[in-house]
Amino acid sequence: MSDILIININELVQITDRTVLKFSGQDMAKIRTIKNAWLYIESGIIAGFGNMATFDRFSVVKQTPDLLEIDATGKMVFPSFVDSHTHLVYPASREIEYIDKIRGLSYEEIAARGGGILNTARRLKEMSEEDLLESSLKRLTEIIQYGTGAVEIKSGYGLDLEGELKMLCVIRKLKELSPLTIKATFLGAHSIPLEYRGHQTKYVDLVVNEMLPRVAEEGLADFVDVFCDKGFFTVGDTERILEAGLKYGLRGKIHANELDYSGGIQAGVKFGALSVDHLEYTGEDEIEALLHSDTMPTVLPGAAFFLGMVYAPVRKMIDAGLPVALASDFNPGSAPSGNMQLILSMASILYKMLPEEAIHATTINTAYAMGLSHELGSIALGKKANVFITKEIPSYEFMPYAFGSNKVDLVILNGEVQTTD
Numbered sequence: 001m002s003d004i005l006i007i008n009i010n011e012l013v014q015i016t017d018r019t020v021l022k023f024s025g026q027d028m029a030k031i032r033t034i035k036n037a038w039l040y041i042e043s044g045i046i047a048g049f050g051n052m053a054t055f056d057r058f059s060v061v062k063q064t065p066d067l068l069e070i071d072a073t074g075k076m077v078f079p080s081f082v083d084s085h086t087h088l089v090y091p092a093s094r095e096i097e098y099i100d101k102i103r104g105l106s107y108e109e110i111a112a113r114g115g116g117i118l119n120t121a122r123r124l125k126e127m128s129e130e131d132l133l134e135s136s137l138k139r140l141t142e143i144i145q146y147g148t149g150a151v152e153i154k155s156g157y158g159l160d161l162e163g164e165l166k167m168l169c170v171i172r173k174l175k176e177l178s179p180l181t182i183k184a185t186f187l188g189a190h191s192i193p194l195e196y197r198g199h200q201t202k203y204v205d206l207v208v209n210e211m212l213p214r215v216a217e218e219g220l221a222d223f224v225d226v227f228c229d230k231g232f233f234t235v236g237d238t239e240r241i242l243e244a245g246l247k248y249g250l251r252g253k254i255h256a257n258e259l260d261y262s263g264g265i266q267a268g269v270k271f272g273a274l275s276v277d278h279l280e281y282t283g284e285d286e287i288e289a290l291l292h293s294d295t296m297p298t299v300l301p302g303a304a305f306f307l308g309m310v311y312a313p314v315r316k317m318i319d320a321g322l323p324v325a326l327a328s329d330f331n332p333g334s335a336p337s338g339n340m341q342l343i344l345s346m347a348s349i350l351y352k353m354l355p356e357e358a359i360h361a362t363t364i365n366t367a368y369a370m371g372l373s374h375e376l377g378s379i380a381l382g383k384k385a386n387v388f389i390t391k392e393i394p395s396y397e398f399m400p401y402a403f404g405s406n407k408v409d410l411v412i413l414n415g416e417v418q419t420t421d
């Protein structure tokens, strides 16, 4: 691995002290940058940065013969995006249901007919682990090109022991094969299989008594998730699963309040969830509960946009002093894109977030939501060198502003330049 020196950076964006683990409230709008900067990466770690005017090459650079020097004139350097909520291991796209949606069926109506998550679960059974791995690797390659450096991936399309283990084994292989930093979340309680409809407690029994112990025993998951919402799992189900997860050292990262004031946010807070995600239905009580917690409120703009939902009250949340994270929710049903640059744009366009708030929300706050903000999510000495160099852009505000095009030019993960082919 060669060390890397990047010089003449138009602006080095999102610098923090290593001790800062998240940004909340008014601090979300404050960002540290250095114009006309350099950045030095040694053995995969951010080892130095500063202003070109005071750059002293001989005191900074180790005399390694294979130093890679990059001139970034006109370009910016950002920490890689951290995408803390995805379902990117899946067997097939669902554009046919999307047509049903265009014709007016709701997400819940499609789910109630055995479509949605259950549709994907059926397809998963037919697909081999190898094919699942191959298609997921392609999605990882794509998100790397858009600037993602770390990603959380959920199970949840297995919905029985065998299927859930299959998904988690694929995620374990992805961890081995991909340069991305990956965390795995066990989401056995994603949907109620048809045969358990009317007695879903029996399915929760299965999740708690059979799936979770096996997943934990094999070390296949870092976190546990439940879809706590109207028509899916109740607060009682959710609390049982979160409590059981904690016994195995798995903190919650749960789906909550996407379809209603489900009580999911409070349940997550009560059991010390690392994050509660979606949050379209967030009122005063939910904000109050979150204010007294270590739980990261995480909003998923892609899903709200794609499903035409109400938008989470992000401005209210930040103005109340909360941190907010934004992730892609990359999945075949409600968010068929893992492009975090688009999420950055949606932050401003749909949620009226300032560019600085959006950058924090997609980097350090999502890193927090994966338990990784001590090593990722900002430019800080000693952090892992997951960064990208942009194309020539006039300002960092241009990143959310110019939606739809890929502004990433070169990706560095673990201190290594990534080639796209």
Ligand code: NIG
Binding pocket: 087, 116, 117, 120, 227, 255, 258, 303, 329, 331, 332, 333, 334, 335
């Ligand atoms: O986060 N809300 C629940 N689960 C996913 C959707 C998964 C699917 O439809 O396949 C979500 O939006």
Ligand code: FE
Binding pocket: 085, 086, 087, 255, 329, 331
């Ligand atoms: Fe999701």
